[in-house]
Amino acid sequence: MIFKVxxxxxxxxxxxxxxxxxxxxxxxxxxxxxxxxxDRNLNIEYVQALDEDHLEYEKKSEDFKVENI
Known part of the structure; x- marks a missing residue:
């Protein structure tokens, strides 16, 4: 599953x-x-699980890149 943070x-x-x-x-x-x-010292505001439709929308953005951690 992909999450938007x-x-x-x-x-x-x-x-x-x-x-x-x-x-x-x-x-x-x-x-x-x-x-x-x-370990990144971030102030995480919100973590959102992306459903299939929302993920397809996010993929259209030029800034979309899934982090490989």
Whole structure:
């Protein structure tokens, strides 16, 4: 399953929409996603499991790239 992760670059940074970044991670559960990203010192705002339709929409973006962790 592919998850979309919305985060701030610094773990102590206050979430501000204009500075929110996203990445895509393949994992079985949200817990696995958070575990895979734990060493990056990110302030994870939201982890969203992408259903098939949403994934197809995201793939159309030039920024779409699934991280291989």
């Amino acid at each position: 919305l985060y701030q670059e610094e773990s102590k940074e206050v979430p501000v929409r204009e500075r929110t970044t996203s990445t895509y991670v393949e994992a079985e559960t949200e817990r696995q996603v958070r575990s895979k990203l734990a």
